[in-house]
Amino acid sequence: xxxxxxxxxxxxxxxxxxxxxxxxxxxxxxxxxxxxxxxxxxxxxxxxxxxxxxxxxxxxxxxxxxxxxxxxxxxxxxxxxxxxxxxxxxxxxxxxxxxxxxxxxxxxxxxxxxxxxxxxxxxxxxxxxxxxxxxxxxxxxxxxxxxxxxxxxxxxxxxxxxxxxxxxxxxxxxxxxxxxxxxxxxxxxxxxxxxxxxxxxxxxxxxxxxxxxxxxxxxxxxxxxxxxxxxxxxxxxxxxxxxxxxxxxxxxxxxxxxxxxxxxxxxxxxxxxxxxxxxxxxxxxxxxxxxxxxxxxxxxxxxxxxxxxxxxxxxxxxxxxxxxxxxxxxxxxxxxxxxxxxxxxxxxxxxxxxxxxxxxxxx
Ligand code: SF4
Numbered sequence: 001x002x003x004x005x006x007x008x009x010x011x012x013x014x015x016x017x018x019x020x021x022x023x024x025x026x027x028x029x030x031x032x033x034x035x036x037x038x039x040x041x042x043x044x045x046x047x048x049x050x051x052x053x054x055x056x057x058x059x060x061x062x063x064x065x066x067x068x069x070x071x072x073x074x075x076x077x078x079x080x081x082x083x084x085x086x087x088x089x090x091x092x093x094x095x096x097x098x099x100x101x102x103x104x105x106x107x108x109x110x111x112x113x114x115x116x117x118x119x120x121x122x123x124x125x126x127x128x129x130x131x132x133x134x135x136x137x138x139x140x141x142x143x144x145x146x147x148x149x150x151x152x153x154x155x156x157x158x159x160x161x162x163x164x165x166x167x168x169x170x171x172x173x174x175x176x177x178x179x180x181x182x183x184x185x186x187x188x189x190x191x192x193x194x195x196x197x198x199x200x201x202x203x204x205x206x207x208x209x210x211x212x213x214x215x216x217x218x219x220x221x222x223x224x225x226x227x228x229x230x231x232x233x234x235x236x237x238x239x240x241x242x243x244x245x246x247x248x249x250x251x252x253x254x255x256x257x258x259x260x261x262x263x264x265x266x267x268x269x270x271x272x273x274x275x276x277x278x279x280x281x282x283x284x285x286x287x288x289x290x291x292x293x294x295x296x297x298x299x300x301x302x303x304x305x306x307x308x309x310x311x312x313x314x315x316x317x318x319x320x321x322x323x324x325x326x327x328x329x330x331x332x333x334x335x336x337x338x339x340x341x342x343x344x345x346x347x348x349x350x351x352x353x354x355x356x357x358x359x360x361x362x363x
Contacts, residue, residue: 001053002264003246004045004080006038006073007257009060009275012093016126016196017154019188021259021273022060033279034258035069039076041256041282046079048254048264054084054243058111060258063089063098070098074105084109084242088152091133096140103144109241110141111150111181117171121159126192131171138175148239150179155217156210157185158203165213169220178239182217183232184210211353231304231352248305250298256282266294291318295325299362303355308346328361 010025011018026034055077065073086109087102094112102110114134115127122129134151141149151172155165172180187193187204196202205213218228226234230248233241246253255262259273268287272278289297295318302309315321322345323329329345332338337351337358351358 002048002051002251003054003056003243003253004052004082005243005253005255005257005260005262006042006055006057007060007255007260007271008057008062008065009034009258010064011059011061012064012090013126013128014192016124016192017185017188019191020060023258023275025064026275030275031065031069034275035065035072037279037282038257039073042076045254045256049080052080052254053082054246054253055080055082055086056243057087059088061090061093061113062087063093067097067101070101071105074101077105082106086111086241086243088113089137090129091137092129094133094137094140096144099137099140099144099146102141103146108146109148109150110146111152112137114151114172115154116157116160116164117168118160118164121157121164124159125154125157134172135175138177147178149177150181150241151175151177153180153182154185155182155213156205158205160205160213162213162216165216166220169217169224173224178236179241180221180226180234181232182214182221182234184214214353228306230306231355248301250294250301294318295320296362299326300359303345303347303358306346306352308341308344311340311343311345326361332358332361 007021009022010031011022012025014022014024025031057073063070085107087107088111089098090113112134113127115125116122117131119130138149141147153168153172187197187202193202197204221234222228226236228234229240230244233244235241250263252264253262254264255269255271258271258275258278260271262269266289268289270284270287271282272284298314299309302314311322329338332351333340336348337354339346339348347355347358
C-alpha cells in the first residue's frame, strides 16, 4: 500500500520561521489553474488509486481554499478509499462549513497549526490566530465526529521559558487531543527570522535551554499517557499518524502539488517549486535511488522512530550486515547514543538529543 501527499501552497500571511513551499493567496484565476494542474497530476497516478491507503493534504494552508475549491479537490479524490485521510488547517481560516465538507468527503484526521498558546509569541511568529480559534476549531471538528486531531506546536522560540512551555502543554491538553507534534524551532535560511538574525536582531535559544525544554516536553507528555513514538511526535495509543509513518518506515508515497516529492518503486520524484513553472510542467526531476541511497534513507528515517529499526528486516531487505557495513554503529553504542533492544537498533535518550551526530555515520 502507498500514501498520497497533496500540497496546497497558499497562505494568507507568511510566518517568520517558515521555509515550506508556500506563496501568498493568489487571484481566483491562478487558484483555479493550480487546482486544475494538481487534479491532472493526480489523475496521472490513476493506476495507483486502489493501492493508496493514506491521503495527507498539507501546505501551505489547505483551508485557504474556498468551499467550492475544496469540494472540487475532494471530488477528484473520491475514487480513492483511504484508511486515513488527513488535512492540515490554520485555525483562523477554519469554518464549521469546512468541517462539514471534510466529514462529507471522508476526512478523518485533522492537523491544526496551533504552535503556542502565548499570544505575544504567536505575534512574534507572525501567526494570525488566537486561542479561541484553536478551541473553536477543535470543538467544531469533534461535534462532527472528527476526533483524530493533531496540534502542531513549537518550542525553543526566543521568549519561551520552561514555565511557558508547561503552560502551553496544560492549555492544549485540556482540549483532549490524541496527537501532538512538537517541533524545535530551527532558524532556516530565507526566512524573516534569518533576515533578523543577520542583523543581530534575532537570538536563538541556547542548546542547553532548548534541550531542557525538550526533556520537559517528553517527560510531561509521557506522564500524561502520550507515547513518544517519533522524535517530534506524541500520540495516545493507536493514534499514530499512519501517513507520516510511511515516511519514517521508508514506504512508497506519491507526492503531488507545488514542490512535493514522492518515493515510488525506488525512484524519488521532485516537483517544480516555482508556481508558474509548476503550472506548465509539474515534475522537476526523477532520481533513481542506488542501493546505498536506500539504505541511508531507511536508517536515518527509521531511527527517528523511538522503537528504532528492525535489524534482521533491514539486513534481509538489503542483503547486508549492518554492523559490518557501518562499524561506527558500535562506536555509537559505546558512547551510549545507540542501543540494541529486542532486535531493534534505536537512539538512546541521549542519542535522541544528538540525533544529527548519529545520523552522520550513515551518510
Ligand atoms: S501557515 Fe504554515 S506554510 Fe504558511 S507561512 Fe505559516 S508555517 Fe508556513
